[in-house]
Amino acid sequence: GAGVSQSPSNKVTEKGKDVELRCDPISGHTALYWYRQSLGQGLEFLIYFQGNSAPDKSGLPSDRFSAERTGGSVSTLTIQRTQQEDSAVYLCASSLLVGGKEQYFGPGTRLTVT
């Protein structure tokens, strides 16, 4: 299928290490979102790429978090110097239009920081 894919599906890392999480959105989708979901919690917005405009980074919890989207397609979320509180499922979603109400989510990457 041509849904949103994310890799890796699971990542275990040691505290202090850097990690990179990848998202492949649905082809042609203009908007791409990153969220974080902790156990039993809702989705916490991290960053939003909106077409060719500057990304909305207002949800990034600290300067250890960054993301980029190359060529309007693939996106990478990078967490530097990981901390235990970074452990969560990181979800990526895309929508056809900027501001699209219907977002298509990937399966997520489960990050565990030991």
Add this chain to the structure above:
Amino acid sequence: GESVGLHLPTLSVQEGDNSIINCAYSNSASDYFIWYKQESGKGPQFIIDIRSNMDKRQGQRVTVLLNKTVKHLSLQIAATQPGDSAVYFCAERGAGGSYIPTFGRGTSLIVHP
């Protein structure tokens, strides 16, 4: 700050019953309200949305009701099936160009056969 929350964290029903999942919101400026379903180990899946100028919208076996007076949103699932077991999230999309949805904590729906 603005928030979206749910009244019940867990709802257990028998197969065939109707289910009602409730959600309270506080941002009266939101232009869309959206329901997502998240099955275990998967990302959320869009179910249905409703625009803020509507009171009711129906889909396949689902109905969303919006009561702007009390800032309340509900998702009704008719003839609930075991495959409906999942966590359901409500979300609101801010108006005025803020396209970032705010998600509630979620309600776990458990359907007993």
